Every structure is written in C-alpha cells, then in structure tokens.
Amino acid sequence: MIRTLLVATALATFASPALAETITIAPGEDAQERLQEALILAEAGDEIVLEAGRFTLTDGLSLDADGVTLRGAGMHASVLDFTGQQGAGEGLLVTSDSVTLRDFAVENPKGDGIKSKGADDIVYQRVRVTWTNGPASTNGAYGVYPVESTGILIDGVEVSGASDAGIYVGQSNRITVRNSIASYNVAGIEIENSRKAIVERNYVTGNTGGILVFDLPGLPVKNGGEVLVRNNLVANNTTANFAPEGNIVASVRRGTGIMVMANDTVWVGQNMLYDNPTAPIMVIAYPMPFDDPEYNPYPRDISIGFNSVDEGGTDPRFEGAEMLLAAFGGALPPVMWDGLEETPDSGTLMVHPEMKGWSLNLTEQGKGLDAANPGPLDVGAIGGPIDISDWGAPQALEARLQ
Amino acid sequence: MIRHFGILAAAAATLAITAGVQALPPPKVNDALIAGDTLPKTLGDYGFFLDTAANDPTPGVVPYRLNMPLFSDGAEKYRFVYVPEGEDVRLGEQSLLQFPVGSALIKTFAFGEGENQRKIETRVLLHRADGWVALPYVWNDDQNEATLALAGARREVTTPQGQQISYRVPNKNQCKECHGLQGAVTPIGPKARNLSAAWLQSFLGDVPEGAETLPLWEHRDTADVAATARAYLDVNCAHCHRPGATASNSGLDLRWETEAPQAFGVNKRPVAAGRGSGGLMFDIVPGDPEASILVYRMASDEPGVAMPELGKSIVHEDGVEVVERWIGGMAAQ
Numbered sequence: 001m002i003r004t005l006l007v008a009t010a011l012a013t014f015a016s017p018a019l020a021e022t023i024t025i026a027p028g029e030d031a032q033e034r035l036q037e038a039l040i041l042a043e044a045g046d047e048i049v050l051e052a053g054r055f056t057l058t059d060g061l062s063l064d065a066d067g068v069t070l071r072g073a074g075m076h077a078s079v080l081d082f083t084g085q086q087g088a089g090e091g092l093l094v095t096s097d098s099v100t101l102r103d104f105a106v107e108n109p110k111g112d113g114i115k116s117k118g119a120d121d122i123v124y125q126r127v128r129v130t131w132t133n134g135p136a137s138t139n140g141a142y143g144v145y146p147v148e149s150t151g152i153l154i155d156g157v158e159v160s161g162a163s164d165a166g167i168y169v170g171q172s173n174r175i176t177v178r179n180s181i182a183s184y185n186v187a188g189i190e191i192e193n194s195r196k197a198i199v200e201r202n203y204v205t206g207n208t209g210g211i212l213v214f215d216l217p218g219l220p221v222k223n224g225g226e227v228l229v230r231n232n233l234v235a236n237n238t239t240a241n242f243a244p245e246g247n248i249v250a251s252v253r254r255g256t257g258i259m260v261m262a263n264d265t266v267w268v269g270q271n272m273l274y275d276n277p278t279a280p281i282m283v284i285a286y287p288m289p290f291d292d293p294e295y296n297p298y299p300r301d302i303s304i305g306f307n308s309v310d311e312g313g314t315d316p317r318f319e320g321a322e323m324l325l326a327a328f329g330g331a332l333p334p335v336m337w338d339g340l341e342e343t344p345d346s347g348t349l350m351v352h353p354e355m356k357g358w359s360l361n362l363t364e365q366g367k368g369l370d371a372a373n374p375g376p377l378d379v380g381a382i383g384g385p386i387d388i389s390d391w392g393a394p395q396a397l398e399a400r401l402q
Numbered sequence: 403m404i405r406h407f408g409i410l411a412a413a414a415a416t417l418a419i420t421a422g423v424q425a426l427p428p429p430k431v432n433d434a435l436i437a438g439d440t441l442p443k444t445l446g447d448y449g450f451f452l453d454t455a456a457n458d459p460t461p462g463v464v465p466y467r468l469n470m471p472l473f474s475d476g477a478e479k480y481r482f483v484y485v486p487e488g489e490d491v492r493l494g495e496q497s498l499l500q501f502p503v504g505s506a507l508i509k510t511f512a513f514g515e516g517e518n519q520r521k522i523e524t525r526v527l528l529h530r531a532d533g534w535v536a537l538p539y540v541w542n543d544d545q546n547e548a549t550l551a552l553a554g555a556r557r558e559v560t561t562p563q564g565q566q567i568s569y570r571v572p573n574k575n576q577c578k579e580c581h582g583l584q585g586a587v588t589p590i591g592p593k594a595r596n597l598s599a600a601w602l603q604s605f606l607g608d609v610p611e612g613a614e615t616l617p618l619w620e621h622r623d624t625a626d627v628a629a630t631a632r633a634y635l636d637v638n639c640a641h642c643h644r645p646g647a648t649a650s651n652s653g654l655d656l657r658w659e660t661e662a663p664q665a666f667g668v669n670k671r672p673v674a675a676g677r678g679s680g681g682l683m684f685d686i687v688p689g690d691p692e693a694s695i696l697v698y699r700m701a702s703d704e705p706g707v708a709m710p711e712l713g714k715s716i717v718h719e720d721g722v723e724v725v726e727r728w729i730g731g732m733a734a735q
C-alpha cells in the first residue's frame with residue numbers, strides 16, 4: 001500500500017512540476033522587453049499571462065521553451081499590437097513543443113501573424129489575428145501559420161485580412177482546424193503538403209477562396225493527403241484576389257469554395273456552400289510545369305460526399321464564362337474537375353450521386369486551359385468509408401483546451 | 403586536427419616572470435562560468451578581456467576574421483574564439499570548426515570610426531555540456547560594461563553610409579533563429595572554408611582541406627562573380643535557408659555546396675513569401691535580376707519583405723550589386 005502511494009505521488013509531481021510559475025505581464029512601457037524576457041526565461045509548465053490591454057510592440061516575439069502556455073484575457077481584451085513593428089518576419093514565432101496559445105490577439109504584424117515551426121503538439125485556442133485595414137496586398141501572408149510540425153490543434157481561432165491564407169498549415173501531420181472563423185483573407189483555410197488533417201465546423205467567408213487543400217512541388221515535405229473537410233459553412237467567398245503575384249494562392253479564382261489540388265485521399269462532405277460563384281467545389285491537378293521527380297501533381301482518391309450547395313458557379317472567373325454559363329443553363333454545376341488523372345479511370349474523383357458537376361476534360365498536366373473541352377461530370381459514386389481514426393490532432397491535445 | 407592550448411598561457415606566465423613582475427597568476431578566462439548553467443549578467447564576468455572596454459583579449463582568447471563576413475547594417479565586427487587549455491578542435495559538416503565543450507565565440511558589433519567608434523553589443527556563444535547557448539550583451543554609454551539583454555534592444559546608430567537607424571540587438575531566441583540547426587544552437591561563422599590558411603595554421607597547427615575557399619569580400623570586384631555571390635548567399639542567407647534550419651520549409655537551399663540550380667533558386671517558385679514575392683514568379687530568373695525575388699527581397703528594408711528578416715534594417719547595396727551581377731550574367735533560358 002505504501003509503495004502504491006509513493007508511485008502515485010511521484011507521478012503527480014511529474015505531471016505538474018511544483019516549480020511551475022505564472023508570470024503576469026501588463027501592457028505599458030517596455031512591454032516588448034518584459035514580455036520577451038518572460039518568454040525566454042519560461043520553463044515547462046509555466047504560464048505567461050497577458051493582462052487585458054494593448055501591448056505596443058516594435059519587434060517580433062519568440063518562444064523557444066517547451067510546455068509553456070501564453071494566454072490573455074480574451075481575443076478582444078489582450079492585444080499584441082504590431083502596427084509599429086520594425087523587424088522580424090512575424091508577430092510571434094514559436095519553435096518549441098507542447099505550447100498552448102490562448103485568448104489573445106495579434107494585430108497588424110508586418111509579416112505573418114503567429115508562426116509555429118517545428119513546434120509539435122501545439123494548441124491554438126481562441127486566438128485572433130487581424131489586419132485591421134481589411135484585405136490588402138500589403139498585409140502579411142499568413143495569420144496562423146504552423147509548419148513542419150506534428151500535432152496541431154486549432155480551435156476557436158479568428159483570422160482576417162491575410163494576403164495569403166488566414167489559417168495555413170504546411171508540411172505537417174496530425175492536424176485539426178475547427179470552430180474557427182476565417183474571413184476576408186485570400187484563402188480562408190489552407191492545408192498544404194500535409195497529412196492526416198481534419199477541417200471541421202469552421203465559418204469561412206468573404207475570402208477569395210474558402211478552404212484549400214494543396215500539394216505543391218519542390219518542398220522538403222511532399223505527398224500531402226488524408227484530409228477530411230466536413231461540416232464547414234463556406235459562404236460568400238467573393239473578395240477579389242489580393243495576393244501578391246508569384247504566390248500559388250494568387251492563382252485562386254475569386255468565388256472558389258473548397259478547392260483540392262493534387263493530394264492523395266481527401267474527403268469533402270456535409271459542408272454548406274453558398275455564394276461561391278466560380279466553383280463551390282473544385283478538384284484539379286497542379287496546373288503548372290514542375291521539375292521535381294518525387295512530386296505527384298494529380299489528385300488521387302478524392303471523395304465528394306453530400307454537401308449542401310446552391311446552384312453553383314453563377315459568376316465564374318473563367319475565360320469564356322458567358323459561353324460556359326449558357327451551355328450549362330445559367331450556372332456551372334457545383335463540383336468542378338479539370339479532368340486530369342494519373343491514369344485514366346483510376347478513381348481519381350468520386351462524387352455523391354446528388355452532387356452535380358462538370359469537367360474541363362483536360363488531357364495534359366501543366367499545359368493550361370487552352371485544350372479544355374467542358375462537359376458534364378461523369379465519374380463514379382463515392383465508395384466505402386475511410387478509416388480516419390488517426391487523422392486530426394492527437395487526443396492528448398484536447399486536455400489542454402479550456 | 404589537434405591543437406593544444408597550453409602554449410600561449412605558458413608563454414604569458416614566462417614573460418611575466420622574466421619581466422620581474424610579481425608572481426601573480428596570469429589572467430584567466432572564467433572556465434566555470436562558460437561551462438556552467440547560469441546566464442552571466444555582464445560580459446566582464448567571463449574574463450575574456452584584460453580591459454573593461456574589451457579591446458585586449460586575455461591569453462587564450464584568439465581574434466579571427468572571415469573571408470566573407472555577414473552584413474549587419476554595416477557594423478564593424480571584432481571576433482574572438484576561446485578554447486579551454488588542452489582541448490581539441492575538429493572539423494565538421496561544411497568545414498565548420500567543432501569546438502569542445504567549454505569553448506566560447508565572442509563577437510562585438512561597433513559603429514563609428516576611430517576614436518568615435520562605439521561598441522553597441524557583444525554576442526557570446528558558449529559551448530556547454532548540453533549544447534551551445536547564445537547570449538546578447540549590450541554596451542553602456544561609458545563603454546566600460548556590457549550587460550546581458552535577453553530580450554534584445556534597440557539603439558540609435560549611424561551607419562558607415564551616414565544613415566541614422568534604429569539598430570536591433572537580437573533577443574536570445576532570435577540568436578537561435580540564425581544559429582539554429584535541427585533545433586539546437588550552433589556556431590555558423592568559423593568554417594575552415596571561410597578562414598585564411600595562415601590563421602588556421604597558427605590556430606590549429608594545420609591547414610585542413612578546403613580552407614580559405616570562399617573569396618575575400620574585399621576582392622568582389624575582381625573575383626569570380628559566381629563564387630562571390632554564392633559565398634555571399636552562403637554566409638548571409640544559408641544559416642536559415644538550408645535543410646534543418648529556420649527557413650527549411652521554403653525549400654530554398656543557399657549553401658555554398660548546393661549544386662542543383664533549382665535548389666538555390668533558379669526558376670524556383672516561392673512557397674510562403676506572401677508580399678515578399680513582390681509580384682514576381684521565381685526566386686532567380688537567369689539573366690534578369692529585376693525579375694528575381696531574391697534580389698527584390700535583398701533590396702528591401704521593409705519588415706515582412708526584407709531579407710534577411712533579422713539583423714538587417716538597411717539594404718546592403720554592395721551585396722545586392724554582387725547578386726545582381728551574378729544573376730544578370732546567367733544565360734537566359
């Protein structure tokens with residue numbers, strides 16, 4: 001009995017280090033130094049608490065200590081204001097594991113908002129990143145930007161104004177993005193070159209494109225796939241594209257709802273899609289020439305389940321849109337495919353029978369749309385269930401939500 | 403590749419005795435502080451220098467210079483290395499010198515000429531048992547003490563070109579943004595390929611293969627332009643733009659040894675550049691520097707666009723010129 005007790009005590013001590021500290025930081029003079037110093041000296045288990053108010057910052061902040069929580073008094077109460085930022089590529093950079101970010105805002109960073117790189121098991125909860133001047137090409141690229149990480153839980157986040165993607169997850173694994181609002185960005189939510197992601201119950205509106213699932217060549221982490229996009233409200237994504245040219249999202253046509261480019265095994269179902277007037281759902285191959293022998297430009301095993309959609313592409317941003325609209329009776333059917341496949345009839349795309357679609361019927365990857373021969377979509381129905389038991393953020397991260 | 407570090411100290415002791423000075427122990431670097439686990443409050447604590455102004459290195463603290471230096475807003479730099487007595491230095495990846503535990507690298511940044519020169523900061527890299535630690539120290543107005551500034555600082559300085567700027571002393575984490583590799587802090591400057599053979603001979607007692615490969619920055623107008631540009635990019639960019647480092651996710655690898663043109667930017671599309679792309683399609687467009695994102699970002703001083711992201715608040719015009727010349731001379735495709 002005594003031995004059992006001892007073991008229990010030892011476990012408890014390990015789970016909550018006796019020395020864990022709470023460090024409270026108030027806004028005001030020297031906020032940059034006081035907050036940054038706290039972030040540097042923090043140790044596992046520590047909580048750094050931002051009091052309510054506006055923290056005026058001149059430089060990027062960074063956190064490189066494992067197991068630290070940075071939290072504020074609410075996403076409208078504690079604001080890290082980077083309007084006068086003079087240096088660094090992002091507002092807040094996290095490079096350590098098991099970090100929790102909660103209840104604060106980042107406003108007007110010069111580059112990205114919050115970037116976490118190589119930061120495994122990170123939780124973003126009720127964090128807001130806003131460019132307060134609205135959509136502009138001079139805004140930073142990404143709002144919430146986890147990259148090269150395993151274990152990412154994003155819950156209740158709000159991002160608006162990003163000149164690339166509001167919530168961007170790149171080159172990562174085991175990802176959940178949910179209950180979040182992405183508005184007036186070029187891309188609302190983007191999952192890129194990543195695996196085992198669940199994107200659900202988000203409100204994605206006012207962007208150029210709503211939810212993008214992309215796989216791109218030339219990156220250290222390739223072969224994205226295993227992405228589930230369900231139960232999202234994707235509406236009114238009608239903002240003109242304001243991304244600086246050169247970036248892949250600059251090619252996203254305004255009015256795109258959910259877009260899958262390349263990738264292996266993606267399920268899109270039970271979403272509500274309204275007023276995405278180019279294409280509520282788009283599935284395409286990587287459209288450009290590339291030089292990367294390990295890259296597969298084609299989508300594979302893409303399932304479009306039942307989604308609640310309006311009439312579809314009523315005002316598409318395609319060359320020859322008028323002719324297309326006339327041909328399809330006033331609106332392009334909701335599911336658009338470019339027709340490109342790794343091998344013909346290989347089950348590239350499977351669509352619920354009640355979802356109408358059309359195809360560009362392209363025959364060659366990387367050759368543009370000139371050879372398009374549009375016609376009704378003719379693909380098989382969605383198949384059996386997919387095992388998603390190890391998709392999404394690891395269960396252990398849920399315990400850190402409050 | 404072995405060097406023993408007893409000679410200098412022994413010589414100093416001998417000198418002291420023959421000069422008739424009282425038999426005081428020779429000044430010594432505080433080895434315990436370097437190897438310990440504290441964050442020393444002042445630069446003076448280490449005993450790297452004999453004077454409070456940090457001009458005269460303690461025996462065992464050896465000055466060095468680099469063929470191709472990192473640009474830091476035009477700061478004058480004073481670099482020193484300290485290796486504990488009797489320890490060995492080896493050669494690692496990219497010909498980086500591998501200093502033993504207990505070693506330290508010391509770099510002071512100063513602005514102004516001659517008597518008007520003022521030290522702004524001294525960055526210290528300490529090799530401890532559990533890895534390297536990077537610490538920034540900021541100099542006081544009297545120039546007789548530099549104090550630990552974990553959170554970094556800003557100081558008004560005048561660059562050699564006469565620009566008034568707010569110079570950024572990086573915070574401790576930002577040190578790691580450039581010095582980080584596979585999540586650990588590492589030195590990046592002292593590579594055999596970027597050090598003179600003469601210095602290596604005197605420091606190591608040997609000249610390793612590949613020593614002094616990078617061209618001298620001062621010779622940029624006459625040296626091979628490709629070699630000069632690639633060396634410049636290696637030293638100024640590749641600590642982040644390489645696999646395993648801060649900008650690995652960009653897929654851009656600007657190391658000196660990178661051979662695949664696409665990897666060092668030729669016809670490579672940007673990944674996460676945002677407005678840093680400047681509306682351009684490729685990092686390097688052969689023959690067309692103006693269409694190359696690399697040049698666009700180097701030639702910017704705007705946060706969010708400018709590269710490097712840290713340690714630079716003004717454009718390095720001479721660096722831009724070299725890279726422009728290199729890209730301009732590439733055969734258009």
